[in-house]
Amino acid sequence: MAFILGSGSPRRLELLGQIGVVPDAVRAPDIDETPLKAELPRPYCNRVTAQKVAAVEADFDDIVLCADTTVALGRRIMGKPDDAAQAAEYLWKLSGRRHRVITSVAVKRGDRVWQKDVVSSVRVKALSNVEVNAYLATGDWQGKAGGYAIQGPAGAFIPWISGSFSAIMGLPVTETAGLLMAAGYPLYKEAP
Numbered sequence: 001m002a003f004i005l006g007s008g009s010p011r012r013l014e015l016l017g018q019i020g021v022v023p024d025a026v027r028a029p030d031i032d033e034t035p036l037k038a039e040l041p042r043p044y045c046n047r048v049t050a051q052k053v054a055a056v057e058a059d060f061d062d063i064v065l066c067a068d069t070t071v072a073l074g075r076r077i078m079g080k081p082d083d084a085a086q087a088a089e090y091l092w093k094l095s096g097r098r099h100r101v102i103t104s105v106a107v108k109r110g111d112r113v114w115q116k117d118v119v120s121s122v123r124v125k126a127l128s129n130v131e132v133n134a135y136l137a138t139g140d141w142q143g144k145a146g147g148y149a150i151q152g153p154a155g156a157f158i159p160w161i162s163g164s165f166s167a168i169m170g171l172p173v174t175e176t177a178g179l180l181m182a183a184g185y186p187l188y189k190e191a192p
């Protein structure tokens with residue numbers, strides 16, 4: 001049995017490391033992340049995660065883990081911004097409001113899949129021009145759902161969350177540990 005991280009996200013590799021899990025291989029899934037017409041954020045996040053875990057090549061007895069993080073403002077899905085202008089648009093929409101961050105995690109082994117969605121709430125302070133421009137200049141928004149990352153400089157814009165910090169960052173460590181154990185991954189080896 002090999003453990004395969006089906007993700008190109010350095011955050012997910014780091015968060016797995018937090019619980020002592022080091023993948024035998026890292027394989028980024030290549031799927032179309034375009035939302036379906038009128039698709040709501042949570043079903044979208046769940047569907048994309050299931051597609052990611054189905055797309056990663058692995059031997060039958062390997063354990064594969066994939067996840068997706070989606071920022072949702074009401075019914076609107078905010079993916080990874082294409083450019084700085086879209087990141088700015090997202091930040092202004094999030095400014096002074098509360099939004100949800102959904103992370104779905106899927107673990108596959110053989111023909112079984114264990115999957116869990118974690119929904120958190122995040123409040124962003126009312127942002128100023130100076131704050132938005134300074135953040136955009138860092139480039140930290142690149143590759144981040146909603147155009148920000150709580151673990152980086154944008155942490156200064158977030159006075160309150162309800163939910164899971166690690167889920168907002170990309171991988172909920174509690175739920176991930178549970179899914180890995182369900183799939184038979186030896187997370188906590190018994191002392192001999």
Ligand SMILES: Cc1cn([C@H]2C[C@H](O)[C@@H](COP(=O)(O)OP(=O)(O)OP(=O)(O)O)O2)c(=O)[nH]c1=O
Nearest residue numbers: 007008009028068069144145149150168169170
């Ligand atoms: C909201 C938020 C997102 N993110 C990141 C986590 C994810 O890497 C990214 C959301 O994009 P995802 O599509 O979930 O993941 P990815 O494309 O980076 O990697 P892969 O599909 O190969 O697994 O946004 C943060 O790092 N911090 C945050 O606060």
